Amino acid sequence: GIQVEQSPPDLILQEGANSTLRCNFSDSVNNLQWFHQNPWGQLINLFYIPSGTKQNGRLSATTVATERYSLLYISSSQTTDSGVYFCAVSLSNTGKLIFGQGTTLQVKP
Amino acid sequence: DAGVTQSPTHLIKTRGQQVTLRCSPKSGHDTVSWYQQALGQGPQFIFQYYEEEERQRGNFPDRFSGHQFPNYSSELNVNALLLGDSALYLCASSLDGIVQETQYFGPGTRLLVL
Numbered sequence: 001g002i003q004v005e006q007s008p009p010d011l012i013l014q015e016g017a018n019s020t021l022r023c024n025f026s027d028s029v030n031n032l033q034w035f036h037q038n039p040w041g042q043l044i045n046l047f048y049i050p051s052g053t054k055q056n057g058r059l060s061a062t063t064v065a066t067e068r069y070s071l072l073y074i075s076s077s078q079t080t081d082s083g084v085y086f087c088a089v090s091l092s093n094t095g096k097l098i099f100g101q102g103t104t105l106q107v108k109p
Numbered sequence: 110d111a112g113v114t115q116s117p118t119h120l121i122k123t124r125g126q127q128v129t130l131r132c133s134p135k136s137g138h139d140t141v142s143w144y145q146q147a148l149g150q151g152p153q154f155i156f157q158y159y160e161e162e163e164r165q166r167g168n169f170p171d172r173f174s175g176h177q178f179p180n181y182s183s184e185l186n187v188n189a190l191l192l193g194d195s196a197l198y199l200c201a202s203s204l205d206g207i208v209q210e211t212q213y214f215g216p217g218t219r220l221l222v223l
Contacts, residue, residue, distance in 0.1 A: 004151075033211055041197050043152075043214035086151055096142065096165050097201070097212060099151030 002027045006087055006100035013077050013107050021072040021103045023087030031090035032063055033097065034072050038083050046072070046085075077107045111136055113202050113215035121221045122190050130185045130218045134202030140164075141183040142212065143175060146197040158183050159205055187220075195222045 003026040013019055025032070034046040047054050051065040058077075063070040074081055084104050088097040114133045122128050134141050140159045144152035154167040158177035172188045181202075187194055197219050201212040 035214070041146075041199075041217045041219070043199065045211055045213060048211040088151075096154035096157060096167060097144075097152075098154070101151050 002029065002089060002091070002098050004087060004089055004098055004100035006085075006103050008103060009101065010104045011106070013105070015077060015079060015107055015109050017077050017107075018073070018075045019077060019105070021074070021085055021087075021105075023070040023072070023100055025068050025070075025087075025089050027068070027091075028065070029089040029091060031095070031097070032070055033088050034061055034070070035086045035088065036081075036083050037086060037102070043086070074105075077105075079107045079109055081105060082107050113200055113213050115198075115200050115215040115218050117218060118216065119219045119221075121223065123223050124190055124192060126190050126222075127186065127188045128190060128220060130187075130198050130200075130220075131182065132185070132200030132202075132215060133182045134200075135213050138202035138204050138213070139181050140203045140205045141177060141181065142201045142203070143183070143185045144199040144201065144214075145169070146199060146217075148196070152199055155185070190222045192222050195220060 005024045032050045035043045047061040049061045049063045053062045058075045060073045084102040086102045088099045142157040143155040146152040156166040161177045174186045177183045197217045199217045200215045203212045
């Protein structure tokens with residue numbers, strides 16, 4: 001099956017710093033999503049990005065499907081950005097999502 | 110527009126008991142998927158329901174079963190609970206057959222098995 005690897009596993013930043021999270025996947029996919037899981041467990045959709053680049057405020061993401069990786073950029077980080085960031089992939093648009101192990105981000109004031 | 114809702118939010122059971130978790134999909138969605146998230150891990154796919162039938166299944170034993178109702182809501186049932194079933198159970202909904210459709214997750218049910 002598809003393997004999804006995220007790096008780094010843990011990241012500590014000072015407020016205002018920028019960061020890049022990486023997601024590598026082992027096979028071609030039709031669906032790639034980035035999620036932020038808040039301390040209460042809610043998975044919040046950040047991006048649906050099987051290919052290309054998207055931006056939403058301080059967050060942006062790029063997926064290079066031919067090289068099987070995706071990057072999530074967080075600029076000018078805030079303490080509310082803390083939590084776990086997951087990358088998830090699927091072979092179809094509504095099929096099962098396969099999650100990476102996540103990157104735990106802590107932003108210090 | 111209501112998002113995905115789940116009930117209950119928390120549940121405590123003892124080994125050997127049975128539990129039923131419930132999920133209502135986002136308005137307009139017809140597909141429901143269930144995931145189990147153990148502490149410190151990413152969510153793992155249990156199964157997916159579409160048109161009231163189980164369409165896909167992950168590597169979970171038959172103790173895990175589900176149902177989808179005509180209004181697209183869904184239940185997850187777990188029989189003969191084990192300590193290892195303690196986890197956050199997440200429901201996700203989507204609209205089948207639509208390109209570029211994301212899956213939206215509910216807030217989850219935290220199950221503790223003692």
